[in-house]
Amino acid sequence: MSDYEKSLGHWIKRFYLLTTQAMESELTKYGLGRTQWYILYHIAEVGTLAQRELQTILNVESATLTPLVAALVKKGWVIQYPSVSDRRSKVLELTKEGVSHFSSIPNPIINIRSKAMAGLDTVQIENARKVIEQAVKNLEK
DSSP states (O other): OOHHHHSHHHHHHHHHHHHHHHHHHHHHTTTOOHHHHHHHHHHHHHSEEEHHHHHHHHTOOHHHHHHHHHHHHHTTSEEEEEOSSOTTSEEEEEOHHHHHHHHTSOOHHHHHHHHHTTTOOHHHHHHHHHHHHHHHHHHHO
């Protein structure tokens, strides 16, 4: 095993890529990509969400988010309207069809996590999470 293959970064990247592929695979049959699912998820969590806030949550540029939201609006799952407090800002909300469609989709994170963490106990999983969390905090400083 090479030094690269022994690095934590290598395994984090592999985990990210494989979970991303698994999510895309699971969501395709529901007419969604993973970022669109995350958009629906975050809107469903709060009811209405400012598009700028969603952009911050997802850590994406406006140029990335805008066409994703437009596709969800076109499918009839999201409505987008100007904010009452700032007409330049847009607010997102799920339509009745969006709520129904989103609630019919099994949460891909739970399914993938279950598969990925098979054979690991809760202490191992929590220790791994703590290590990665601290590494992220160190890099954010």
